[in-house]
Amino acid sequence: MITSVMMAGLPGNMATIIANAIRLESNMQLLNVALAEADGNSQIVDQSIIYVPLDKHEEILKSLWPDIIVDFTAPGAVNRNAELYCRCGIPFVMGTTGGDRKKLAETVEHSSIPAVIAPNMAKQIVVLLEMMKFAATNFPNSFRDYRLVIRESHQQAKKDQSGTAKKMVSYFNMLGIPFTEDQIISERNPIVQEVSWGVPQEHLAGHGYHTYELLSPDGTVFFQFTHNVNGRNIYLPGIIESIRFLARQEKGVGKIFSMADVLRG
Secondary structure: OOEEEEEEOOOOHHHHHHHHHHHOOOOEEEOOEEEOOOOEEEEEOOEEEEEEOHHHHHHHHHHHOOOEEEEOOOHHHHHHHHHHHHHHOOOEEEOOOOOOHHHHHHHHHOOOOEEEEOOOOOHHHHHHHHHHHHHHHHOOOOOOOOEEEEEEEEOOOOOOOOHHHHHHHHHHHHOOOOOOHHHOEEEOOHHHHHHHHOOOHHHOOOEEEEEEEEEOOOOOOEEEEEEEEEOOHHHHHHHHHHHHHHHOOOOOOOEEEOHHHHHHO
């Protein structure tokens, strides 16, 4: 069975890479129109894609009725887009971070469609998050009174904080550390990223570096772990699996699935 997929977010870098991957999937049909902010077009592999501007989004969705929408747009579009997809009854995969996440969840839960929503779709990082969730759930307060520093660096074009870093904050809170999201140190300056963080120049426009440091109350014990991603290819397998997973879900009840749900399968 062929799954028809419409992109939202072209000509953005991430959306373009995903569209290329979808075009090469034998059981997926990349539609030749995409939801965008303004008119335009691009070439995806051997296929020309026409951009549909904002004021035509609902009209084109109700005309073509894609099986699934893949949304990698901008933080400011998250809630508006989700409301549109739910109103039209079209399941969606959303990797866009930001927006009002509580409202996003309520929008889907009060709709008739399933959606995969995840701040990070790299399978290996999702596994790391699940490990942290397990530790936080089963060993609460085991790092009480430890001091925490979280640093994250992403390309200059990223407008919001790392969704992965914010998710980690919730787990560290459960582990006993009263840390808040506004304490996350975020870097978007490419000069600092290259000189101080060691981001290769060719990946300044697309990377995700995260470091977590924990120091005991008396200063005698120090933990540090890091996950650094150069480029965007790590996300593609998880996104493709998300589309396949969502295509198997029944419509009728609003439900949000995470990347952990996708990996469990």
